[in-house]
Amino acid sequence: MSSQAARSGAVTAAKIRAPKRPAGTLYRGREGMWSWVLHRITGTAIFFFLLVHILDTSLIRLDPEAYNAVINTYKTPIMGLGELALVAAIGLHALNGLRIIAIDFTSWGVRHQRLMFWIAIGLWVVLMIGFAPRHLMHVFGGE
């Protein structure tokens, strides 16, 4: 390498400032990464609920009283809040899942993946505003 090229390289390098804080990349720390994190966490939570839910529903084949006893625990305040969290997790997983499909199968989706993340969050908020009050009334409203 000639000394001239080395010097011009140094000049160029000086213009690019090192970030003061550790900066993310196009992916890291941004919507793409966080949607991936949320997808894994919500997916895992839903999976473990599904295991329990298949087992508790199976009581329907064995003993009506046992089934009623277990399902009555689903109507308690703590489980009621758990169901709210479950629906929240399912809503996020479903909406972000549709976003992933749009990204995987269309070039439009790749270009607008960030916008679609916020659309999914917006639809999720609307979904929860629609579901939460009614569900909480069912759980806390008495008979």
Next chain:
Amino acid sequence: MTTETIQPPRSAARARRGTNWEKWGWIYMRFSGVLLVVLIFGHLLVNLFLGQGVSAIDFAFVAGKLANPFWIVWDTLLLWLALIHGANGMRTLTNDYAHGKLRVVLLVLLAGATVVLLVLGTLVLTTFDPCIGEPTGALVEICK
């Protein structure tokens, strides 16, 4: 002298051997995902939103639903699509985060739980009997 044709590891010839199960798993996640959006939101709408929501669910409520073949088909589809979708997702996480023997143990447990619950759930849905135990409410008439 002996350095000759060593096949590049990711050549097309290598990838084409046998069924690409990872590809089919990937496709399954997307197609089952779309169906599950419909099946699960329908399930949640009927069981948690309409009527009295969760406070109305009991044996008679489920017996009423399962008297209709529509819901037996719906719930069976839900069981198979959701459990396999979930199990395949957990397989991905296990492969990402567990190593060595632990990974193998977790994958075996996962496969075992999935098969047992698929068989159990399918048996429950296909052999359901609304007249077991002491019939109450509307079931008294039906089970005479």
